Amino acid sequence: MGFFDGYNVSSSGMSAQRTRINVVSANIANAKTTHTEEGGPYKKQQVVFEDILLAEGKKTNSNDVERTNDKNSDLALRGVGVKSIIESDAKPVMRYEPTHPDANEDGYVAYPDINPVVEMVDLIEAMRSYEANVAAFNTHKNIDSKTLDILNA
Structure with a gap:
């Protein structure tokens, strides 16, 4: 483990x-x-994380980052990153509001399937x-400071 690995892991976690x-x-x-611009109601989004790994042989002199989900590889943990942001495929919630400007011909409006409490x-x-x-x-920084x-002395 390198001197800055703890900082890299924490800062990548903060970014994610x-x-x-x-x-x-x-x-x-x-x-x-x-x-929305695409038409229809807003679609809920979720973040998918992935581990960011660094090859052991390249650990000291290189910043080449590799991504993998193979737990048997000889890669060292470098941090976490955002793999993708996916849209939910949940069906919209239909509510009867015939006076709403987005109501269909039957008077129903499609709302996103988002529960504010869960969010x-x-x-x-x-x-x-x-x-x-x-x-x-901060703990890593304090340990390094005390070490110095x-x-x-």
């Missing part, structure tokens, strides 16, 4: 959770959006994960 917070916030903001729980979880990565980063203090 920041993306998750942004996506969940967009889901909450668009929970009642019935019309808030997901947001809180992402925020706690972000905070845990900040705490790990001992070496300089």
Whole structure:
């Protein structure tokens, strides 16, 4: 394990959770959006994470990052990244509102299948994960600082 590996893991986790917070916030903001540029209601999005690995042989002199899901490989953990942001394929929720401008010929409006309570729980979880990565980063920094203090004494 290199000197900066702990920082890399924590900062990649913070970046990934920041993306998750942004996506969940967009889901909450668009929970009642019935019309998008693509047509139809807003579709809920979710972030898919992946591990970022570094080949053991390249660990000391190279920053070549490789991605894999093979747990038997000889790669060292480098951090976490955002693999993709996927849209939900859930059917929209139909509500009878004949006076709504987006109502169909039967008077029903298609709303996104987004539960704000579930989204808030997901947001809180992402925020706690972000905070845990900040705490790990600060702990690593304090350990390094104390190590340097001992070496300089």
